[in-house]
Amino acid sequence: MxxxxxxxxxxxxxxxxxxxxxxxxxxxxxxxxxxxxxxxxxxxxxxxxxxxxxxxxxxxxxxRPPQITLPGTESRIVIYSTSLRVVRKTFEDCRTVQSIFRAFRVSIDERDLSMDSSFQLELQRILGFQTKKRGLGLPRVFIGGRYIGGADEIRQLHETGELKNLVQGFVSADISGGCDECGGYRFVLCEECNGSRKCYVEKGGFRTCLVCNENGLIRCSTCSF
Ligand SMILES: [Zn+2]
Ligand SMILES: [Zn+2]
The missing domain is CATH 1.20.5 (Single alpha-helices involved in coiled-coils or other helix-helix interfaces)
Structure with missing residues (x-):
């Protein structure tokens, strides 16, 4: 107790x-x-x-669809790509995307960055904030002036059947890439300098050609958009 x-x-x-x-x-x-x-x-x-x-x-x-647009291209499909094989994955991605679109029989405004560096500046200007983060990945696709994406997005859209709907309005009867003028390359050799990038001027000797791009090429007037 x-x-x-x-x-x-x-x-x-x-x-x-x-x-x-x-x-x-x-x-x-x-x-x-x-x-x-x-x-x-x-x-x-x-x-x-x-x-x-x-x-x-x-x-x-x-x-929400991506809000990035490419003014002046509302009536076509634009693909920024490269024909250089420097980076194998990039090259293969470009080829894959091109073949997917070709299968739909649509005409494409191909902008090959290795043919003309002005395409690179153009793309950087449009995708500015994206390219700063992830670099200028190729290819980049615009349908009807609207940015769609790169190879992954195109593959995905293709697999889900969505791409067919997106390109429906762009099917063309004449999609033969074989332009008589440029052979489908969309560029021809500059006639001013014959691709040498140098023109002879009586007074000043040789001057850099102002007509062509850094590769001595000009866009084909027959098939380029
Ligand atoms: Zn030239
Ligand atoms: Zn051409």
């Missing part, structure tokens, strides 16, 4: 003090507990937040 002083005597101050110590202990305990639990609680909410953002981005991508 407990001695009477332990059960009866100064019960109030005793319980008060025990209450006091209990609450302070609880406070301390909660303080101790809260410290490690805080970051623990924060972490999942951070992940949820990130997942929510990622989901909303994905939703906006899937529901």
């Amino acid at each position: 407990w001695p009477p002083w332990a059960t009866n005597s100064p019960s109030r101050p005793h319980t008060k003090s025990s209450n006091f110590t209990f609450t302070t202990f609880k406070d301390i305990q909660s303080l101790i507990e809260e410290e490690p639990t805080k970051p623990h609680l924060k972490k999942p909410s951070n992940i949820f937040h990130r997942v929510r953002i990622a989901n909303s981005i994905l939703r906006s991508w899937s529901t």
Whole structure:
């Protein structure tokens, strides 16, 4: 049995003090507990937040068409590509995309960056913010003046059957790439300098040709858009 002083005597101050110590202990305990639990609680909410953002981005991508446009090309399909084999994947991606579009029998405004560097500047200007982040990946496709994407996007659209709908209005009866003038290359040798990039001027000797591009080429007047 407990001695009477332990059960009866100064019960109030005793319980008060025990209450006091209990609450302070609880406070301390909660303080101790809260410290490690805080970051623990924060972490999942951070992940949820990130997942929510990622989901909303994905939703906006899937529901909203890309807003990048190529003015003046609303009535055709433009593909920025390269015929150089420097980077194998890029070269193969370009070939794949070109063959996908050819299969749909649509005429393409092909802009080969290796033929004319002005295409590169043009593309950088249009996709500015994207190219800063990921570099100027090729190919890049515009349908009806609207930016569609690169090889991955085209493959995806093709697999889902969406591409067929997108190119429907661009099917052409004459898609033979064999232009008599340029043989389908879309460029011909500059007649001013014969591709040498240098013109002879009576007074100043040789001057850089102002008519052609850096490769001594000019766009074919017969088949180029
Ligand atoms: Zn020239
Ligand atoms: Zn031509």
